[in-house]
Amino acid sequence: MTPDWVESLKAVPRALFLPTLMWAHDMTTGESVPVSRTDDPDEWQRQAFTDVPIVTQWDDGEHEGTEPGSLSTSSASMPSVVTSMLRDLDVKPGLRVLEIGTGTGWNCALLAHRLGSENVVSVEVDGAVAAQARTNLSRAGLHPDVIRGNGELGWQRDAPYNRIIATAGVRSVPPAWLAQTRPGGVILAPWGTHYGNEDALVRLTVNEDGSASGPFLRPVAFMKLRDQRLDWERFSDYVSAFPGDAIRSTTRLTPNDLGSQYETARFVTGLVVPDLAHVVNQPDADTTNAWFFDLTSRSWAAVVFRTGEPFATAYQSGGRQLWDEVEQALTWWAREGRPELDQFGLTVLPDGEQRPWLGDPMNTIRTG
Structure with a gap:
């Protein structure tokens, strides 16, 4: 976390955006444990302020009951992940941000508190999740645009943006995100391949020619865009x-x-x-x-x-x-000497082609 986010984190704590029934992820066992504010308010509060991811939806909303479902499909990310990604996004007053994946609305709230609601747009594919996020944001006194839509398409109406941040894992950075970002702007996204479920955070800078390029920063794990899940x-x-x-x-x-x-x-x-x-x-x-x-x-x-x-x-x-x-x-x-993840990077062309590289964007990795 950088100091410029402290006031926003004080103003909009994660607990404001969590449901009565949630599932805290146990980092030791890998299990998701149900926690009810009604049944155990002290444990609910403790988990709300613990650095763990919290599942807020299973199976695209088709799940019922208190036990975990088959597939976690919406969540509140670990506070350490949220704050480090906001640091990497490098926002400043006056910049406009598009968020892909509203979820609970907490990340959107932090951006809106810092930049002003008028400078933040968030797109959420799930109608019920989007509606709840609007309620959460309104309760916090914030009113950014929350759009129900396909995040792969971005949101053209309010483009161009200075920053795009994805809170869902992608297997291909969509061309629409490049087209909707100003030259010199930044796209921050968890990116990976279908070889594994994990992602790596990539920070792309958009060029004048409409391409974007940048390094991988560190490993992360996010739920995937619905259209890019592996069946x-x-x-x-x-x-x-x-x-x-x-x-x-x-x-x-x-x-x-x-x-x-x-x-x-x-x-x-x-x-x-x-x-x-x-x-x-x-x-x-x-x-x-x-x-x-x-x-x-x-x-x-x-x-x-x-x-x-x-x-x-x-x-x-x-x-x-x-x-x-x-x-x-x-x-x-x-x-090659077993280079670490942060020595690799990615270039995305305007047509959507994804070109990984090692050390320098000119040193494209030959695939296939």
């Missing part, structure tokens, strides 16, 4: 019989080499190998299986790692040799 059901019939006609080979790599959530190896693999999703599971104590699926064809790969064995067995099926591509990506990263 895992699409892979349900990729493997009709295992191993079937798959080509078999061996590898010296281990599950640790693949990287776990938020590790650079995993992020870089997604950068280098396009249109790839993967999941790792452990069917028993001695076996780890890694599965890889192509988003554009029915190609798949699986690697079976067994404890104590020097080689793992890889199976590959379809037109793409997905495991070979993953191995090549990790080999390239090692050869």
Whole structure:
């Protein structure tokens, strides 16, 4: 947090924007725990002022009851994440901001308190969430425009903006955001690939030619734009019989080499190998299986790692040799000296093409 946000944080604390029933995320167990202000007001208050994310909606509003639903679809982010992103946004009086993803309205409120409600527009895809956010904002004495709409389209009516901030993860920065940002303006968004669920915060500066470029700052995790979510059901019939006609080979790599959530190896693999999703599971104590699926064809790969064995067995099926591509990506990263996430960046062209780079925007990473 930077000092210029202190007064806004005092004026509009997160507790003003939280519902009576919410689900606090336990950072140790990874579970979401229901907390009711009616049943346990002290615990509700404690969680409201704790640095944890809080789920406020499950399953796009179709969820009922106190137990967690299947998919968290709206939340109040960790205060530390909110304050650090506002710091990176670098707003000043007189600037106009478009927010993608209103959620509870807390982040929007902080911006409106700092810049004035007339300088803030927020777009929320869910009508019920947008309506509640307006109520929350009004209760705090703030009245920025909260639009129900598709965040991928931005909000052309009030463009251009000096800043765009996304509070939902994206797998592709939409061209509309570039077109609606003034040259020299900033787009701050959690960006990632379908290879993993995690994101990296990217800070893009819009150029005179309509492109935008900038570095990745640090790992983050956000719920995804609804139109950019990965539907895992699409892979349900990729493997009709295992191993079937798959080509078999061996590898010296281990599950640790693949990287776990938020590790650079995993992020870089997604950068280098396009249109790839993967999941790792452990069917028993001695076996780890890694599965890889192509988003554009029915190609798949699986690697079976067994404890104590020097080689793992890889199976590959379809037109793409997905495991070979993953191995090549990790080999390239090692050869480059295993650069950390913040040495990478992204350029987005006006037509929406996303070009990752290492060290310098001119050093585009060759993908595929």
